[in-house]
Amino acid sequence: MAGIAEVNPANASDVTYQVLSFNQLDGWAKDDHEKALKVFLNTCRDMKDPDWRALCQFAEADPEPRQFFELFFRPVLIEDGQDALFTGYFEPELDGDLYRSARYRYPVYKMPPEALRSNPWLTRREILSSDVMAGRGLEIAWVDDPVELFFLQIQGSGRIRLPGGRSIRVGYRGSNGHPYRSIGVELVRRGVYDAHQVSAQVIKNWVRRNPVQGRDLLFHNPSYVFFREVSKVPADQGPLGAMNRSVTDMRSVAVDPRYVSLGAPVWLEKDGKNPLRRLMIAQDTGSAIKGAQRADIFFGTGDRAGRAAGKLRDPGRMVVLMPIQRAYALLPESAI
Known part of the structure; x- marks a missing residue:
């Protein structure tokens, strides 16, 4: 789905749309539009709507990048009454093995068939406190740290370093259908x-x-994520992401697809300690990314990216670049 058909929030009456001009975007002229265009091309071929496919054909004709965006798009500010919030995510690296051992004893699971058929299925506590997964060959690998495995599930993808230097990659396959609950918020609630x-x-x-209280804290989040091996994706x-294409550090964002078409360019004005003004592409989603002004910025792979992503929790503004006719179609007749 794309364009207007994807803008289908639960409380549509609370959503407002404002078409802006490009000179209303703070820092627009200073950005590297060529980098953004390359990332846009990575997924625009997969967008099904005719309007987006036509724009993709223009993008493939090697246009001047800034002119391309200004000529064929209009910036649309979509708001749902909630404050903007920008966070970060990354691709973690864990130590593991393909076989269980005293060190590597925490499994990274494939999705069992019954979880596909039942939504929701068992909770995190029920899965990990029973033998429902045992003896079924559902283990992709075994890792050495249950806490890192928990955060791998939050990120939705990662690399597992095997003994001998080889790595395998895992990506999101599905979940048990239970809503994500933040253990950080729970720690604050507990004082x-x-x-x-x-x-x-x-x-x-x-x-x-x-360790005892910590295990119980992890169970506070009933959501459980299952993986698939995606090692065919080049290491570089x-x-x-959600469009089954590689995401790009500091140019790809996860959004709520009820408000933003996957594959659409979005202009981020992130405030806070390290302000950011950048054109990015909405190429991913996440269970915690809910709202018209909610976005998760992809920071890259490894511990350094993880530290930077983990610190990000800033306000600002996100503006969606939409095909011209679709942008104006969102407005009430009185505003046109």
């Missing part, structure tokens, strides 16, 4: 930390220092 103190690294350290490319 362990204030909201400004919570980050991924802080959570990991607390769980490791408090990013993990597969």
